Amino acid sequence: MKTAKEILSHILAPYESKLSLHRCLRKIIALMPQNYKKYITQMSYKGDVLYIKVSHPALRQEIFYKRNLIFSLIKTMHSAGICKQINPKKIITDYKYSPPPKPPKEIKFYIRKVEDFDIKAKNPEIKKKFEEIKEALKASCR
Structure with missing residues (x-):
């Protein structure tokens, strides 16, 4: 090989x-x-x-x-x-003329609370795992 x-x-x-x-x-x-x-x-x-x-x-x-x-x-x-x-x-x-570079676009993002995410999984096993992650995040933020 x-x-x-x-x-x-x-x-x-x-x-x-x-x-x-x-x-x-x-x-x-x-x-x-x-x-x-x-x-x-x-x-x-x-x-x-x-x-x-x-x-x-x-x-x-x-x-x-x-x-x-x-x-x-x-x-x-x-x-x-x-x-x-x-x-x-x-x-x-x-x-060779090249125009000056354009400034980068402003990126807006919003910060939400950690425990405020929606679980959209349809599979019950995956949904259960996300619930565990959500509870772990809530516990770590307190």
Whole structure:
């Protein structure tokens, strides 16, 4: 019988190159300075071009000017022996507007007394169990 690790490796084998590419792109984002990292929304690699999408238009130009930083990060990753499949010749930054997130809806809930719940079970055994739980809750609240 196969182990879980063997089964997962067999299922994910066709997608291994895409998964490793995605992991490498995540590592590049993690190694970037904090003020760049929080505005990067997406990073993709096609051909010899690294595409970076940001959520602020000023940062688009700033990353474009500091693209040598990204090239040096990739070079240090290559010297460490990881992410050899990423070797961009060019970096393209793009600004994509995304509206600010909406505040969460207000959730209202009402607190009832513990012993005030209705038992709607039709089965007498289940109804008896709920009655026992109700009595236990009444005793613990006093």
